[in-house]
Structures are given as C-alpha cells and as structure tokens.
Amino acid sequence: MRFVWRVGGPAGMGVNNTGLSFARTFMRAGYHVFMNTELPSLIKGGNNTATVRVEDKEVGSPVKGVDVLLALDQNTVDLYKSEAKSVVFGEGVKAEGFFIPMQEIVNEVGGESVMRNTVGLGFTVGLTGLSFDFLKGVLEDDFKSKGEKVLKGNLECARKGFNLASNFKNVLQLEGLNKSKRMLISGNHAIAFGALKAGCKFFSAYPMTPASPIMEYVAPLEREFGIVMKQTEDEIAAVNMAVGASFAGVRSMSFTSGGGFSLMVEGLGLSGMTETPVVIVEVQRPGPSTGLATRTGQEDLKFVLSASQGEFPRIVVAPGDCKELFEETVRLFNLTEKYQVPGVILSDKFLSESWVDCDFLETSLKNERSLVDKTVKGYKRYVLTENGVSPRAVPGSDNIFRATSDEHDEEGFFDESAENRLKMTEKRWRKVEFIKKDLKKPVLVDNEGDLTLVGTGSTKNVLKEAVEVLKEKVKVNFLHVLYLSPFQEEVVKILESSGTVVCVENNYTAQLASILRENGLDVDYNLLKFDGRPFTVDEVVEKILKLRG
Structure with a gap:
C-alpha cells in the first residue's frame, strides 16, 4: 500500500506542522511514514510544502x-x-477536486484563518477511512500546551472537516494496524539524541539553516x-568555544551549515594542531555564498575534507539515515576522543529536516572516555607514541602541560x-x-548485480529503494560510502570487483566520484542533480533504465 499526501501554502x-500532524496520525495507526519539506527562504509568503x-x-x-494535494492557496x-x-x-x-468551505468552518468555531489547515487535515484523513480517534489524539498532544480555547477550536475544525469527507467516496479504506509504538524523528533530532547519548556536555552554535x-x-x-x-555571536566563537570546552575535559559539539563552516576552519585547525577532540556537524545547503538557504545539496564534500590550512588527520562521516546519524554521532565522539582529532558529521538539508518513523533509538556503543586520571611523573602532553596518540590530561590536574597553535615539541613548547x-x-x-581499524567496514547491498550504484549521505535510502525497483529488470546492487576520511581502501576493492559503477550525488562536479578517483577508481557514469532538490526514487530508476538501454 502506498499513499502520498501533500499540503501546500x-x-x-x-x-x-500540518504535515507532521498527518504523519503522526498514520504512524500511530501503525503505518510507516516519511515526510520531506520544500520551502523558500521567506518568513511569510512564497510556497511551502510538506509531503x-x-x-x-x-x-x-x-x-x-501525489495522491491527495491539500491546497491552502491558489499558488x-x-x-x-x-x-x-x-x-x-x-x-x-479555483481547482477541480474536493471543495470544502474551510474558512466558513473556521468562522463557525470562532478560530483564526490559519486553522483552515486543520479543517483540511481532518477532511483528508477522513478520505482515507481511518478512524478520527488517531487524529484526535495527535491534535490533543499538539495543542494542549496552547490553552483550552485553541485546543477545542482545532478539534472542532478537524472534526467538521472529517465529517465532510463522508459526503465523498474515499480514496482509500484504511484501518489501524496493531504494531508496536515507534517514534517520528528528523535527522537533526537523531544527531542531537546521539550527542546526548554520547555524554556531550557543551554545545555551541550560531543559528544557521538547516x-x-x-x-x-x-x-x-x-x-x-x-x-x-x-548561542554565540558568530561561528568563529562557536568552534573556538567548543574546542576550549573539550580542552577543559568535557565532550563538545558545534553545528552549522557550509557558510558557517567556512568561518570555523581556523578553529578546526586549532583542534588538529593541539590534538583536542571536537565534533562539528555540517548540514549542507547549496552555495556559494548564501546560495539556496533552505534547499539541499552535497556540495561541501571536498571542502570539508581539506578545510583549514595545513595537513592534519580528521574523521569525516556521512550517515545516510536517522538510525545511522544517531549511532555514528556516538561513535564519532568516541573516536575523536580516543585519537584526539577533530571529527565532522556531514549531513544536508534533505536528511536533517526530513522526518521518518523508526524504532526507539538504541546503540550497543558505550561512552569511552580517554583522559589521564592520575598523576604521571615527567608528563609530556605530546609524547611520541607508536600509534600517535599521547596521554591527554586536562587543566586543573597535577599533570602540568602547555598547548599552543604553533608547532611544538613533546612538552608543548614552541619548536x-x-x-x-x-x-x-x-x-x-x-x-x-x-x-581505520575502528571504522565499520563498507558492505555491498545485494551482492548479485553487474551494475553498482554508489553514493554517500542522504542518497542512501533513495538508492536502496531504487535497487529494489530495478531488480525486476536490471541486475543491480548498491554501496553506501559512510566514511569519507580516512578513506577506506575496502570501498575501492568492492567497486573494482563490480561491473558498471554509477556514482549518484547532489552536486555539479561529481565530488564523490573525484574522491574515488583520487583513491584509484574511475567510475563509469555520474548521475548528478544540483537544483537544490533531492533525488526521487523514480528519477534514479528512469536514469538507470535509460542507461541500460
């Protein structure tokens, strides 16, 4: 069963919020849901959609x-x-379809014009045959904090809209399914949950969409x-505060988009030189400059890999779904602390601001702290070791040390x-x-196939589903590149043993393909999209079928 619903206005x-209410209603009824939004960079006006x-x-x-479009305006x-x-x-x-007197109903209950969306919400839920009780429970949770009048008004609007649907033939006839409770979560929430699970105690950021x-x-x-x-005065302060908090001994995170990350790069280098762990979230949007502030893209891959002057190791991870965002955030905190390097979680607007239902997030990963907790005679903060990792003490302990952004010797003195x-x-x-030994190994999804789709980040679920659709006509499989730095040689080995390799990414210059080429593999074809919108499953399927003739 598939039902696609969209609200626009x-x-x-x-x-x-109307989209989220619709998604929660069907999730509570036992169905699986996915919601993505498209919106211009405007506070008022324009056209926003939630699908x-x-x-x-x-x-x-x-x-x-779209099966049902709830249109709140002519646009x-x-x-x-x-x-x-x-x-x-x-x-x-003016349209052809289901006309309902939204404003008239709002006036009847003495509500505000914005409540037309609740009337339409009730009507469209009614068209599916689903019980009103599921929507009622969602609205009670949504509006209970806004006072009795607002709650009552929205419930009345929804009920009147729902009842109107009985005058029309249902587009579906759904019933509630008996399934365990699940959560509706966005990518940004998954990152936040992961940071809290990892024991992050200091967050610093300057607001930047997405x-x-x-x-x-x-x-x-x-x-x-x-x-x-x-909330800092700018992104320079944000990253330096995060590095400072980590230097003092607590786990820290800063988050931004590409423009803000541009300001953070010197602070990233400070982390690299002082070997102070820090986790930065870079939620991509199309550039350059302000670019498309509320759209999606994967244009910062190579920028993040080489950001800041000089050379130093970093861990860059590009999860592809909410579960992966959660778990890899926990893992990254452990790895950056264990190896005393900066780490970057690379997401994008589509992944971070889309919503999906999932089981309650869990991980077997434990928080592994790596601090010196006793006095070390002759302590050297940067002592040379076999694996490059030196004992890390924090200010206030008996292990006195120096730290500088200049090149330094084992004791931290300028040299x-x-x-x-x-x-x-x-x-x-x-x-x-x-x-590299501590990273999850890459896995080829569905070993049988003479054509391999490869992607990173938010293309993961699109490509997985495209493979399922294509399998009826094309022998195809899929590889998700999770870690961009350090790059895993196993990725190239897997792709070398594949047939035709098609790299799918949301940028103009085929940056993932370029990274693969730098590591010894030339892809056969690039499937690129750079209009600020995500790939759909249908687009990928159509392109691959055309490619195969």
Whole structure:
C-alpha cells in the first residue's frame, strides 16, 4: 500500500506542522511514514510544502506523484496540480477536486484563518477511512500546551472537516494496524539524541539553516541533562568555544551549515594542531555564498575534507539515515576522543529536516572516555607514541602541560626545528591507520548485480529503494560510502570487483566520484542533480533504465 499526501501554502500557514500532524496520525495507526519539506527562504509568503508518504512497509525516500494535494492557496494548485490525482481546496481557490468551505468552518468555531489547515487535515484523513480517534489524539498532544480555547477550536475544525469527507467516496479504506509504538524523528533530532547519548556536555552554535533545529531541541534540556547550549555571536566563537570546552575535559559539539563552516576552519585547525577532540556537524545547503538557504545539496564534500590550512588527520562521516546519524554521532565522539582529532558529521538539508518513523533509538556503543586520571611523573602532553596518540590530561590536574597553535615539541613548547616538525607531523598522521581499524567496514547491498550504484549521505535510502525497483529488470546492487576520511581502501576493492559503477550525488562536479578517483577508481557514469532538490526514487530508476538501454 502506498499513499502520498501533500499540503501546500504560503509561509506562516503552519504547513510544516500540518504535515507532521498527518504523519503522526498514520504512524500511530501503525503505518510507516516519511515526510520531506520544500520551502523558500521567506518568513511569510512564497510556497511551502510538506509531503508525507504512507506505506505498510518501512520507507525513507521521496517519490514522484501525489495522491491527495491539500491546497491552502491558489499558488499550490498552480504549481502541483499536474502531479496530483486529487486536489482538496477551499474558498478563493479555483481547482477541480474536493471543495470544502474551510474558512466558513473556521468562522463557525470562532478560530483564526490559519486553522483552515486543520479543517483540511481532518477532511483528508477522513478520505482515507481511518478512524478520527488517531487524529484526535495527535491534535490533543499538539495543542494542549496552547490553552483550552485553541485546543477545542482545532478539534472542532478537524472534526467538521472529517465529517465532510463522508459526503465523498474515499480514496482509500484504511484501518489501524496493531504494531508496536515507534517514534517520528528528523535527522537533526537523531544527531542531537546521539550527542546526548554520547555524554556531550557543551554545545555551541550560531543559528544557521538547516542546522538550527539541533539548537532548538537541546536548549530546553540544559537542566535535565546538565548541559550548556551556548548561542554565540558568530561561528568563529562557536568552534573556538567548543574546542576550549573539550580542552577543559568535557565532550563538545558545534553545528552549522557550509557558510558557517567556512568561518570555523581556523578553529578546526586549532583542534588538529593541539590534538583536542571536537565534533562539528555540517548540514549542507547549496552555495556559494548564501546560495539556496533552505534547499539541499552535497556540495561541501571536498571542502570539508581539506578545510583549514595545513595537513592534519580528521574523521569525516556521512550517515545516510536517522538510525545511522544517531549511532555514528556516538561513535564519532568516541573516536575523536580516543585519537584526539577533530571529527565532522556531514549531513544536508534533505536528511536533517526530513522526518521518518523508526524504532526507539538504541546503540550497543558505550561512552569511552580517554583522559589521564592520575598523576604521571615527567608528563609530556605530546609524547611520541607508536600509534600517535599521547596521554591527554586536562587543566586543573597535577599533570602540568602547555598547548599552543604553533608547532611544538613533546612538552608543548614552541619548536620550529626541521627535526621536530618531521617528528610531530608523522606522529599526528600515524593515527590514521589505527583509526581505520575502528571504522565499520563498507558492505555491498545485494551482492548479485553487474551494475553498482554508489553514493554517500542522504542518497542512501533513495538508492536502496531504487535497487529494489530495478531488480525486476536490471541486475543491480548498491554501496553506501559512510566514511569519507580516512578513506577506506575496502570501498575501492568492492567497486573494482563490480561491473558498471554509477556514482549518484547532489552536486555539479561529481565530488564523490573525484574522491574515488583520487583513491584509484574511475567510475563509469555520474548521475548528478544540483537544483537544490533531492533525488526521487523514480528519477534514479528512469536514469538507470535509460542507461541500460
């Protein structure tokens, strides 16, 4: 079973919240849901959409086409009527489909105009045959904190809209399924959950779309979790505060998008030189400059790999779904601390701001702290070791040490000598081979196939589903590149033994393909999209079928 629903309207009409209410309703009824949004960089006006895909199996990617379009204005009809099988609209909108008097109902209950979305929500749920009780429970949770009047008004609007649906033939006839409780989560929430699970105590950031929801989630939890969420004056301060907090002994995180990360690169280098672990989240959006502030892309892969002057090891991970974002955030905190290097979680607007239902997040990973907890005679903060990792003490202990952004000797003293430079550079880079041993090994999904789709980050679920669709016509499999740095040689070995390799990514210059080429593999074809929108399953399937003739 597949049902695709979309609500559209101007910014300020509660489009996102309406979409979330619809998604929660069907999740609580036992169905699997996936929601993604498209919106312009406007506070008011323009056209926002929230698209919810409902299935009886797990789902995590967008597809073409809409079964029911809830249009809150004429612009939505004009933009999307060609994609929709049915349109639901109210007063002042010209369309063919289901007309319902949204504003009239709102006036009857004495509500505000924005509540037209709740009328439409109730009506479209009614068209599916689902019990009103599922929607009622969701609305009670959504509006109980806003006072009795607002809650009652929205429940009345939803009920009146729902009842109107009985005058029309249902588009579906659904019943609630008996399934265990699940959670509806966005990628940004998964990162925040992972950081809290990892014991992160200091968060610092300057608001920047599409990373800001991380701040909005963790800020109210300061007292409950004993954390600090510091909104800084800019991203330079944010990264330096995070490095400073880690230097003092607590786990720390900063988060931003590409423009903010551009300001963080010197602080990233400070982490690299002082061997102070820090975790940075870079939620990509298209550039350059302000670019497309509320759209998606994968244009920062190579930038993140080489950000800051000089050379130093770093761990860059590009998870592909919410479960992976959660677990890899925990893992990255452990690895950056164990090896005393900076780490970057690479996400993008599509992955971070899409919502999906999943089981309650769990991980077998434990928080592994790597601090010197006793007095060490003759302590040297940067002593040369076989694996490049030196004992790490923190200020306030009996192990006195120095730290500087200049090149330094084993005790932290400034030292420009050629001999010392060679020793310390080689020390820092010795960590890489040991880091690789602690990374999850890449796995080819579905070994049978003479064509391999390869991607990283948010293309994961799209490519997985495309493989399932294509298997009826094409022998195809899929490889998700999780770690971009240090790069795993196993990725190249897997692809060398594959047939035709097609690299799928959201940028113009085929950056993942370039990374593969630098590591000894030329891909056969590139499937690129760089209009600020994510791939749909249908797009990938169509391109591959065309490629295969």
